[in-house]
Amino acid sequence: MKPFAHYNARSVEEALRLLAEYGGKAKLNAGGTDLLGVLKDRILPDYPEAIVNIKTIPGLKNIAEDEEGVSIGALTTLAEITASPLVAGTVPLLKEAAKTVASPQIRNMGTVGGNLCQDVRCWYYRYPHEIGGRIMCFRKGGKGCPAAAGENQYHAVMGAKKCHAVCPSDLAVALAALGASVTVAGPGSTTRTVAVEDFYTPLGNVLGPAEMVTGVRFPKPSPAARQTFLKFTLRKPIDFAVVSVAAAVTLERGRCTDARLVLGAVAPAPVRALSAEEFLRGKELTAETAAQAAELALAGARPLAKNAYKVEVVKALVKRALLGYLG
Numbered sequence: 001m002k003p004f005a006h007y008n009a010r011s012v013e014e015a016l017r018l019l020a021e022y023g024g025k026a027k028l029n030a031g032g033t034d035l036l037g038v039l040k041d042r043i044l045p046d047y048p049e050a051i052v053n054i055k056t057i058p059g060l061k062n063i064a065e066d067e068e069g070v071s072i073g074a075l076t077t078l079a080e081i082t083a084s085p086l087v088a089g090t091v092p093l094l095k096e097a098a099k100t101v102a103s104p105q106i107r108n109m110g111t112v113g114g115n116l117c118q119d120v121r122c123w124y125y126r127y128p129h130e131i132g133g134r135i136m137c138f139r140k141g142g143k144g145c146p147a148a149a150g151e152n153q154y155h156a157v158m159g160a161k162k163c164h165a166v167c168p169s170d171l172a173v174a175l176a177a178l179g180a181s182v183t184v185a186g187p188g189s190t191t192r193t194v195a196v197e198d199f200y201t202p203l204g205n206v207l208g209p210a211e212m213v214t215g216v217r218f219p220k221p222s223p224a225a226r227q228t229f230l231k232f233t234l235r236k237p238i239d240f241a242v243v244s245v246a247a248a249v250t251l252e253r254g255r256c257t258d259a260r261l262v263l264g265a266v267a268p269a270p271v272r273a274l275s276a277e278e279f280l281r282g283k284e285l286t287a288e289t290a291a292q293a294a295e296l297a298l299a300g301a302r303p304l305a306k307n308a309y310k311v312e313v314v315k316a317l318v319k320r321a322l323l324g325y326l327g
């Protein structure tokens with residue numbers, strides 16, 4: 001690793017001031033489970049001049065409910081989410097998603113903010129500098145996406161503009177199905193909220209150079225809503241999603257009255273399957289309507305040469321999630 005200045009921020013304001021002072025040349029460090037790998041492999045052309053440790057900021061590590069919803073602080077770890085009785089009782093799909101992330105060690109260190117902001121896992125983007133030189137793709141300010149005509153087995157099947165890497169965050173998929181918003185703090189003590197599915201941009205996320213995530217918030221789902229998170233991986237333990245599906249569906253006497261359906265690892269952001277949700281409302285849930293919903297969910301897919309299989313796997317997960325509610 002190259003030398004860098006290191007700061008322990010004592011408040012959100014101090015972290016934002018440091019980000020502003022370094023004008024885009026400082027990086028926030030939460031659990032460090034993603035950032036340190038990115039730095040050690042020197043995958044980025046611009047090495048940060050400063051690292052701002054945000055674990056020293058009090059007040060960002062909490063899971064709390066009020067009458068309208070649930071708030072989770074950015075420094076809450078994935079392990080704390082899986083252990084929370086409030087999460088288990090209110091939003092079991094979030095617990096399921098957090099449980100599938102990496103290993104116990106990484107879940108002990110990795111935070112909600114870091115999971116949402118982690119860098120993509122594209123093997124061209126992540127190619128270590130030491131073994132042949134980094135690959136300057138669109139996401140690094142270079143030209144072209146080597147995956148577009150290359151080894152694109154795990155890349156986007158929809159929604160990619162320029163970069164075909166998929167959003168690697170499992171929490172983002174679960175949170176999008178819960179209608180969650182990301183709370184973003186910016187210069188001058190300003191805060192704004194962004195829907196999780198709008199948080200990602202074609203080459204990163206919506207955060208400005210002097211902004212940070214302070215938490216997420218979502219409305220409490222109806223107690224009648226049934227929730228599911230399904231993830232397909234190549235290996236059982238410690239693996240990123242090839243594809244995933246998060247669903248929150250309310251049924252009354254077998255008829256669907258409300259549905260939120262989100263697809264993961266198919267695009268640079270979690271994808272809400274709006275036409276499938278619309279189709280399901282008012283319908284009786286059967287093998288046939290579940291299959292039709294799955295077709296609608298993937299209607300916009302435009303797979304690359306080597307990843308058409310992902311479309312079929314997501315359809316299978318959508319059907320499995322929906323039909324699971326009939327059992």
Ligand SMILES: Cc1cc2nc3c(=O)[nH]c(=O)nc-3n(C[C@H](O)[C@H](O)[C@H](O)COP(=O)(O)OP(=O)(O)OC[C@H]3O[C@@H](n4cnc5c(N)ncnc54)[C@H](O)[C@@H]3O)c2cc1C
Pocket residue numbers: 027028029030031032033034035036054074100101102103106109110111112113114115116117118119168169170171207211212213214238239240241
């Ligand atoms: C072996 C391995 C397997 C993994 N498997 C999975 C998986 O299956 N599913 C999955 O979802 N993830 C997976 N991950 C990723 C892991 O979940 C993330 O590394 C972790 O959640 C990141 O959290 P962190 O706090 O350690 O982030 P850090 O490494 O500290 O930060 C990651 C990035 O986010 C930025 N950042 C951190 N906090 C904030 C904030 N509050 N506001 C703005 N920017 C911020 C940092 O500057 C950095 O760019 C895996 C990682 C590893 C190493």
